[in-house]
Amino acid sequence: MTGGQFLGDGPAVLAFDVGGTDTKAGLFDEHGSLREIVRVPTPYSTDGSGDAVLTQLAVLAGQFAARHPDIAPRAAGLIVPGLVDDDAGIGVRAENLGWQNVPFRDAASATLGAPVAFTHDVRAAGTAEYHLGAAGRFRNVMVVxxxxxxxxxxxxxxxxxSASGYAGExxxxxxxxxxxxxxxGGNGCLEAIASAGAITRLYNRDAAAPVAGAREVLDLARSGDALAASVWNTATDALGLALSQAVALLAPEAIVLGGGLAQAGNALFAPVEERMxxxxxxxxxxxxxxxxVGENAGLVGAALGARSLLAGAQA
Amino acid sequence: MTGGQFLGDGPAVLAFDVGGTDTKAGLFDEHGSLREIVRVPTPYSTDGSGDAVLTQLAVLAGQFAARHPDIAPRAAGLIVPGLVDDDAGIGVRAENLGWQNVPFRDAASATLGAPVAFTHDVRAAGTAEYHLGAAGRFRNVMVVxxxxxxxxxxxxxxxxxSASGYAGExxxxxxxxxxxxxxxGGNGCLEAIASAGAITRLYNRDAAAPVAGAREVLDLARSGDALAASVWNTATDALGLALSQAVALLAPEAIVLGGGLAQAGNALFAPVEERMxxxxxxxxxxxxxxxxVGENAGLVGAALGARSLLAGAQA
Structure with missing residues (x-):
């Protein structure tokens, strides 16, 4: 994925996608090309703070500076999972990473010595799809x-x-x-039925032999496995219902589906659209x-956020 | 309801609320008081046009002019039911009134000789609640x-x-x-289970003696009628579920409930909130x-729309 012309000309920027498992760091140059991407495990915050994450960002930025002395990033984009208050610049919580109410935007800006754009990982991926991908032709659109x-x-x-981070759930x-x-903590949420994680879990709950992921459930469904077909159909039915409810309320002109499960292509899109x-x-x-935009959509969205802080500035 | 100080000082305006059964016309004076309100049956359009409605608006405006020569309305607000494209000024359709794709805004403006603000009846009621009622303290709010x-x-x-008229359904x-x-034409829509009309219909479907309205179903439920209690609880459960789904997506700070069923007060609000x-x-x-804002919220919203066309103008 590196080297692609993603963003167009503009200031060089850093982008950090702090994920539930790994953190991806990217360096975008003055042509908007992703010159290097690094993936490291995300540290868990044992003390509720985001200090371990912030330290890691500084280390990653230092590595880029050492390896790319010709590139001087002028801002950074930082995205995290969980509940994120974009307006306040706060990572409210991320249960599986252990932090609570961390003022990531200002803290990262102080750590990196540069302005930082801060948002939620899925909203960043949405921004990438809106500015560079499938969503940009529409004024009212959901990126799921x-x-x-x-x-x-x-x-x-x-x-x-974003509704202070609560919208879009x-x-x-x-x-x-x-x-x-x-x-x-709830029951019957869409995510508990139709996410890649849920499809895998619900299949394995009743299967003779467990699978590693939703892709295998789909493969089994295609080869005639009745349990796999049932789990897959239940998932696409639930997606179709939830999307139809969103349509009644918001009437988006388009709905863009991304993430791992969207790789299933027509096996996902056709039944979901029919059901919806x-x-x-x-x-x-x-x-x-x-x-x-692809698997680095979050990172690209983070970079776009960083660029937007420098709007009007030249490379 | 007439004579109340609703809008505050500003230009005098006409307001028309074309309902599925009746049309209400109101004359607001320079103090924002509703000086007269008239209710007449809404004419059905046999030819798919809105001509009968437009003719009626002219007659009503003429009656106000004759009876209130001291008041010179400078704009009008017109609201209609069904599918309404606010941006284009078109009443797209209203099955039970017979029209299709009527350019109401421009036609009414030509008929009345004044600028016309045109929108959907529920969006007008929402506007009234937003500017004068319960919703105005919030930036993100639903008026149901x-x-x-x-x-x-x-x-x-x-x-x-409004999403060209499709939002909020x-x-x-x-x-x-x-x-x-x-x-x-669908099945299991919230409206088919939890509207005042549905509550009445679903009770009467299985009841020994039919009732005239949802209020009676509630009264029967309170007096121990098991069927009435079941219909009422099913309705409030459905409302709680639908509102929770809207909350997941939009995270409004507040939800304002209006319309006839909201008159039930705590018998509606308590179970809906608990379920949500x-x-x-x-x-x-x-x-x-x-x-x-009360039963004339639509009319008040229409008047506010008319006033907004004259923003900056003096009475």
Whole structure:
């Protein structure tokens, strides 16, 4: 993925995607090319602070500076998972990373000595799809990322909408009252039925031989495994229902599906679209589109955020 | 309701609320007082045009002019039901009134000889609640009107959001897959289960003696009628579920409930809030508030729309 012309000309920037398992760091040069990408394990915060993460960002920035003395990044984009208050610049919480109410934006800016754009990982991926990918032709559009979990980024009348970090949580809308338990503490959330993680878990719960991922469940379904087909169909039905509910409320012109599960292509898109449309009558039917920016969409969105801090500046 | 100081000082305006059964016309004076309100049956359009409605508006405006020669309205607000494209000024369709794609805004402006603000009846009621009522303290808020049907007006980051007329149709989000048939052609829509019309219909379907309205169903439920209690509880459960789904997606700070069913007060609000919150975990819980503008909220919203066309003008 490195070396691609992603962003166009503009200031060089750093981008950090702090994930639940790994952190990806990227260096974008003055042509908007991703010159290097580094992946390291994300440190767990034992004290509730984000200090270990911040230290790691400084180390990664130092490595880039040493290896690329010709590139002088002038801002950074930082994205994290969990509940994120974009406006306040705070990582409110991320249960599986151990922090709470960390003022990441200001702390990272002090650590790196540069302005920092800070947001949620899925909203950053949405920004990338909106500015460089499938979503940009539309003023009202949802970008739904289906991976281990499910979340979405909303663009309303051409602007991102985050509601202090609480918007877009379609993965934690209940689609099956009293259904499968969800990591959030609820039951029957979309994420507990239709995420790649849930598909794997629900198959393995009843299967004779466990699988490693949702892709295998799909392969088994295609080869005639009734349990796999049932789990897959339940997932696509739930996605179709949840999307139809979002359509009734928001009437997006398009819905972009990304994340690991969207790699399934037509095996996902066809049944989800059919199910969604089966619930729509007079409603405006959205176009369902695959995400196009690719696996580094979050990182690209972080870089776009960093660039936007320098709007008007020249490379 | 007439004579109340609703809008504050500003230009005199006309307001027309073309409803599915009746049309209400109101004359607001330079102090923002509703000086007269007239109610007449809405004419059905046999030819698909809105001509009969437009003729009626002219007659009503003429009557106001004759009876109130001291008041010179400088603009009008017109609201209609069905599918309404605010931006284009078009009444796209209203099945039970017979029109299709009527350019109401421009036609009414030509008929009345004044600028016309045109929108959907529920969005106008939302505007009234946002500017004069319960919703105005919040930047992100839903105003849900529960009457014969169910629809909502959305305010996102302080601005009304209509998506060319398709947004806010929470009444036509499916909450019971394969459930009761809905007037829209779907099944299991919220409106088919939890509107005042549905509550009446679902009770009468199985009751020994039919009732005239949802209020009677509530009275029967309170007096121990098991069928009435079941219908009422199913309705409030469905409302709680649908609102929780909207919260997951939009995270409004508040949800305002208006329309006839909201007159039930705590018998509606308490179970709906309890049910909604039962589906929320990390989500931001919205405040649930009753609408405060009253039964003429649509008309008041229409008048506010007319006033906004004259922004900056003096009375």
């Amino acid at each position: 990322v289906i991976g281990t979990g499910i979340a979405s980024a909303l663009f309303i009348d051409g602007k991102p909408y 379609i993965g934690h809308a209940v689609v099956d009252v009293g259904g499968a338990p969800c990591a959030c 449309n089966s619930f729509l009558t007079f409603h405006r039917r959205p176009v369902l589109l695959p995400a196009t | 009107v529960i009457g014969t049907g169910i629809a909502s007006a959305l305010f996102i980051d302080g601005k009304p959001y 929470i009444g036509h989000a499916v909450v019971d897959v394969g459930g009761a048939p809905c007037a829209c 919150n039962s589906f929320l975990t990390f989500h931001r819980r919205p405040v649930l508030l009753p609408a405060t």
